[in-house]
Amino acid sequence: MQKPEKFVCAGCTLLCDDIEIDPHAANGRPKNTCALGSQYFAQPLSSTQTHFVDGKAATLEQAVQSASQLLRESKSPLICGLDQLSTEAQQASWKIADIARATIDTTFTNRGRASIFSLQKTGKVTATLGEIKSRSDLVIFWFCDPEITHPRLLERINPQDTNRSQRILVVGDQETATTKIANRFIQVSPENAFELLVNVRNQLALLSNKPSSIPAKACVSDIEITANELVKELVCAKYGSIFHQQVTENSRFDPTSDSISQLIRSLNDITRFVGLKLRTDDNALSAENVLTWSSGFPFAVNHNLGHPRQHGLEFSAETMLQTQQCDAILFTSRLSLSELVRRLSGAARAHFQAIPKIAFSTHTIAANVQFQMGIPGINEAGERCRLDNLSLPLKKVESNDWVPPEAILEKIRQNLIAHS
Amino acid sequence: MESFLKLAGGTVIDPVSKMAGEARDIWIRGGKIVSPPTESVAHTTIDVSGRAVMAGAIDMHCHIAGPKVNTARKMEPEQQRSNPQSLSALEDGILHSGSLGSVPSIFTTGYRYTGLGYTTCFDAAIPPLAARHAHFEFEQIPNVDTGFFTMVGNNHYLMDCIARGDESGLQSFLGWLMNRVGAFAPKIVNPGGVELWKQSRNGNARDLGQKVDGFGVTPRQIIQSVTRAANALDLPHPVHIHTNNLGIPGNWETTLETLKALNGMRAHLAHIQFHSYGGGSEEETSLCSKVRVLAEYVNANPELTVDVGQVLFGETTSMTGDGPLGYYLQKVSGKKWYSADTELESGCGVSPIEYKNKNFIHALQWAIGLEWYLLVADPWQVAMSTDHPNGGSFLAYPQIIRLLMDREFRREMVAQLNPAVLKHSCLADLDREYTLSEIAVITRAGPARILGLKHKGHLGVGADADICVYEPNSNYQRMFELPYMVIKGGRVLVEDTEIRQTVEGKTLMANPSYDRHRNESIENWFSSHYSLQSEHYGIRDGNAFRRQFESVVPTKKSDS
Ligand code: SF4
Ligand SMILES: [Zn+2]
Numbered sequence: 001m002q003k004p005e006k007f008v009c010a011g012c013t014l015l016c017d018d019i020e021i022d023p024h025a026a027n028g029r030p031k032n033t034c035a036l037g038s039q040y041f042a043q044p045l046s047s048t049q050t051h052f053v054d055g056k057a058a059t060l061e062q063a064v065q066s067a068s069q070l071l072r073e074s075k076s077p078l079i080c081g082l083d084q085l086s087t088e089a090q091q092a093s094w095k096i097a098d099i100a101r102a103t104i105d106t107t108f109t110n111r112g113r114a115s116i117f118s119l120q121k122t123g124k125v126t127a128t129l130g131e132i133k134s135r136s137d138l139v140i141f142w143f144c145d146p147e148i149t150h151p152r153l154l155e156r157i158n159p160q161d162t163n164r165s166q167r168i169l170v171v172g173d174q175e176t177a178t179t180k181i182a183n184r185f186i187q188v189s190p191e192n193a194f195e196l197l198v199n200v201r202n203q204l205a206l207l208s209n210k211p212s213s214i215p216a217k218a219c220v221s222d223i224e225i226t227a228n229e230l231v232k233e234l235v236c237a238k239y240g241s242i243f244h245q246q247v248t249e250n251s252r253f254d255p256t257s258d259s260i261s262q263l264i265r266s267l268n269d270i271t272r273f274v275g276l277k278l279r280t281d282d283n284a285l286s287a288e289n290v291l292t293w294s295s296g297f298p299f300a301v302n303h304n305l306g307h308p309r310q311h312g313l314e315f316s317a318e319t320m321l322q323t324q325q326c327d328a329i330l331f332t333s334r335l336s337l338s339e340l341v342r343r344l345s346g347a348a349r350a351h352f353q354a355i356p357k358i359a360f361s362t363h364t365i366a367a368n369v370q371f372q373m374g375i376p377g378i379n380e381a382g383e384r385c386r387l388d389n390l391s392l393p394l395k396k397v398e399s400n401d402w403v404p405p406e407a408i409l410e411k412i413r414q415n416l417i418a419h420s
Numbered sequence: 421m422e423s424f425l426k427l428a429g430g431t432v433i434d435p436v437s438k439m440a441g442e443a444r445d446i447w448i449r450g451g452k453i454v455s456p457p458t459e460s461v462a463h464t465t466i467d468v469s470g471r472a473v474m475a476g477a478i479d480m481h482c483h484i485a486g487p488k489v490n491t492a493r494k495m496e497p498e499q500q501r502s503n504p505q506s507l508s509a510l511e512d513g514i515l516h517s518g519s520l521g522s523v524p525s526i527f528t529t530g531y532r533y534t535g536l537g538y539t540t541c542f543d544a545a546i547p548p549l550a551a552r553h554a555h556f557e558f559e560q561i562p563n564v565d566t567g568f569f570t571m572v573g574n575n576h577y578l579m580d581c582i583a584r585g586d587e588s589g590l591q592s593f594l595g596w597l598m599n600r601v602g603a604f605a606p607k608i609v610n611p612g613g614v615e616l617w618k619q620s621r622n623g624n625a626r627d628l629g630q631k632v633d634g635f636g637v638t639p640r641q642i643i644q645s646v647t648r649a650a651n652a653l654d655l656p657h658p659v660h661i662h663t664n665n666l667g668i669p670g671n672w673e674t675t676l677e678t679l680k681a682l683n684g685m686r687a688h689l690a691h692i693q694f695h696s697y698g699g700g701s702e703e704e705t706s707l708c709s710k711v712r713v714l715a716e717y718v719n720a721n722p723e724l725t726v727d728v729g730q731v732l733f734g735e736t737t738s739m740t741g742d743g744p745l746g747y748y749l750q751k752v753s754g755k756k757w758y759s760a761d762t763e764l765e766s767g768c769g770v771s772p773i774e775y776k777n778k779n780f781i782h783a784l785q786w787a788i789g790l791e792w793y794l795l796v797a798d799p800w801q802v803a804m805s806t807d808h809p810n811g812g813s814f815l816a817y818p819q820i821i822r823l824l825m826d827r828e829f830r831r832e833m834v835a836q837l838n839p840a841v842l843k844h845s846c847l848a849d850l851d852r853e854y855t856l857s858e859i860a861v862i863t864r865a866g867p868a869r870i871l872g873l874k875h876k877g878h879l880g881v882g883a884d885a886d887i888c889v890y891e892p893n894s895n896y897q898r899m900f901e902l903p904y905m906v907i908k909g910g911r912v913l914v915e916d917t918e919i920r921q922t923v924e925g926k927t928l929m930a931n932p933s934y935d936r937h938r939n940e941s942i943e944n945w946f947s948s949h950y951s952l953q954s955e956h957y958g959i960r961d962g963n964a965f966r967r968q969f970e971s972v973v974p975t976k977k978s979d980s
Contacts, residue, residue, distance in 0.1 A: 123495060127762075156951065293493065295518060306517060393956055
């Protein structure tokens with residue numbers, strides 16, 4: 001019997017790839033998706049691909065011509081929103097950035113990027129989802145709520161082998177959908193999270209290589225007591241895993257990010273431990289990969305001088321817009337323009353509105369040039385990166401003869417080279 | 421029809437056709453080397469008289485793509501910043517910008533290999549699950565043909581087959597896997613040891629007879645079974661082995677045991693330098709070279725080959741599929757550390773490292789590498805490698821060539837070492853100097869033969885027109901650092917030491933035929949064990965890849 005074809009859901013960074021679509025059901029209703037995934041697949045689709053130049057429908061060639069012209073006229077273009085593109089289109093974007101001496105970035109915001117800086121400082125100890133499923137006897141959710149953001153995560157890491165138990169622990173500031181199903185919830189305020197980690201790491205350091213002896217020293221403060229509770233859990237694990245997000249994912253800096261990486265690393269002197277960032281930034285991980293193998297740097301890369309430069313967030317999309325250092329923008333977004341603008345910080349917002357815009361978008365958006373793209377995994381194919389850095393091919397559920405972003409970007413690249 | 425190109429009057433050094441400096445014309449058409457036309461034909465002539473002509477060089481063991489290589493780049497921005505590479509315009513096209521840390525960005529990797537006369541290279545450690553990522557990176561490497569070895573030494577399916585004594589199952593699985601992920605050869609990394617480290621923090625396989633918990637097989641069985649199956653599948657490069665105990669004092673015994681376990685089968689041991697240490701007590705000065713005894717064994721067994729994994733002094737990055745080794749190295753250095761466990765397959769470790777010539781251990785590692793080149797009698801059994809970037813960058817190859825060809829230079833370098841080294845290494849007693857022909861063997865003809873690439877590594881009729889032309893220079897490092905001309909697939913990429921154009925490379929894969937009856941049960945096993953669907957694994961979805969795949973014909977079949 002022929003097995004039904006499986007599709008990949010891009011509803012969150014788990015990229016569940018066991019989705020079946022019954023072509024006979026009304027609306028092609030997907031099987032195996034969670035509510036979030038069903039919502040994803042239920043997005044309305046445009047029937048035709050239309051590109052626009054200055055608000056008027058244009059042929060692809062005209063739009064490519066105009067976009068290339070804008071890039072040529074720009075002294076400092078910004079390319080961003082790579083998190084919305086496939087690996088292939090991200091690669092094509094970088095090639096344009098290099099030729100056009102542009103600045104290129106993964107997302108529009110400076111927020112939520114602490115984990116890369118931690119990687120650059122401390123490193124990272126991690127594993128694929130299947131490894132966690134088959135080995136992890138203790139799973140900790142650190143300031144995250146996968147039941148809402150990655151609804152099938154627990155199902156996908158829960159061991160099927162009934163002889164094995166997996167303890168679920170949540171550390172966070174409030175009860176959530178995930179705390180309801182956890183074995184234990186350790187409550188700590190975001191303000192105290194860093195101190196908790198310091199305490200945990202200190203207590204672990206005292207243990208050195210003798211995990212059997214929990215420190216006898218009396219714990220005085222509440223935080224010390226909480227830390228001690230956590231330490232007892234940690235050292236009992238054979239293969240622990242920590243899924244984490246920034247304590248405040250919305251902030252620019254997060255002192256706990258380094259601490260979490262250091263904690264996971266040092267736990268490997270006592271037992272085995274791995275960590276995974278529970279990413280919510282679509283295909284940004286793939287964008288970081290592409291930018292890294294192309295330029296050497298994962299994000300916020302500037303090519304103004306003819307070679308790649310990256311210094312923290314000096315050349316991030318948000319900084320470039322805020323400081324008005326770019327004079328044109330090529331971006332990808334699946335948001336409406338008003339929503340996109342709303343999410344930008346004040347100074348960035350004004351500059352974004354003032355400069356020429358080339359947009360790749362799923363729906364009509366006011367820009368000097370707009371290319372219409374499909375919805376990834378529904379009517380647009382392309383590679384994506386799962387949150388554990390596994391590369392997966394998204395397929396089309398609805399066939400169409402649309403020209404995908406990578407092919408359009410390649411046309412722009414060729415146009416730039418031909419006229420340089 | 422494509423016209424002829426005549427490379428006229430060069431001093432040809434081609435060990436395969438036994439030419440060691442005869443002046444000879446080489447004719448090229450359609451990307452291949454062809455016989456001189458019997459009648460006069462339209463052609464372009466390039467005069468290379470007075471210059472040395474060799475086949476394009478082949479790096480048979482380096483780390484240039486895939487998640488662990490890319491994470492190394494990602495975690496070391498300070499290295500990328502130190503040596504930025506600029507975008508530059510060619511007559512027809514461009515050279516992309518990039519960065520040249522110990523792990524260069526992908527375009528830079530291609531350009532730099534080209535600049536050294538390398539036209540083919542193999543990434544030595546890609547987990548099957550990372551194959552798609554590796555292929556995406558390969559697509560971007562200009563100018564060089566690439567391939568990868570895929571890690572199988574801790575694979576659960578495979579260990580299960582071995583435990584049941586199911587040799588044909590193992591063979592089918594290897595065949596299925598090579599095809600599915602587009603690999604060139606199976607790679608064994610610390611057999612059993614990576615799995616044991618995933619099981620517990622002190623876990624590792626410390627000798628070949630140790631049982632792997634949960635599977636009941638030993639590293640020796642893994643090595644023997646995989647090598648047997650791979651030879652039976654008639655893979656062009658049957659198996660690439662990084663054996664147990666890398667870097668550990670006293671590990672030479674494990675290495676010798678590994679060589680013996682191979683028992684007449686064709687196999688290759690990787691970065692053998694890191695596996696040739698005597699000593700054993702905790703005292704670090706107990707470390708000493710055991711190359712003589714190991715090289716003697718290799719000399720007596722022509723089916724065995726090694727690459728060296730030469731250490732060079734300076735900053736670099738260690739990266740390995742050997743998870744417990746990665747853990748050990750970062751404990752020693754205290755530097756940042758990346759580790760990733762890959763379900764059912766493998767692990768990995770990445771950490772920055774610096775080799776210093778005054779450091780006893782580092783200096784001894786340097787000497788041990790050179791001993792290997794000088795003590796393996798037949799250069800066809802030893803290939804040049806730095807295990808890039810582990811021992812040092814591939815950019816150091818010209819320096820190694822000088823060290824091998826020029827014993828005075830070697831002595832000068834030895835004089836700068838930590839002097840204790842010479843008590844533990846016989847390097848100072850070795851007077852051997854490599855000839856140009858022998859260099860051609862260890863950098864192209866030998867790797868091609870070891871890899872089963874009949875169409876590469878030589879200048880005979882039918883070979884790929886991958887050619888390198890050097891300006892003779894008594895300083896061999898200079899000579900090999902800046903080839904006068906590099907030709908890839910018949911197209912001149914480097915002329916007068918500068919890159920003039922770029923071409924797309926191909927991806928070389930093994931694609932063996934195997935018994936497909938087991939496919940369904942393999943797929944079923946896959947579905948119940950992996951965190952993804954088998955249809956999304958490897959390159960079954962081949963459409964995603966633009967680059968041309970070339971299946972290399974098995975060795976026996978091409979003989980007949
Ligand atoms: S968990 Fe995420 S990827 Fe999986 S079905 Fe739900 S939305 Fe889709
Ligand atoms: Zn290696």
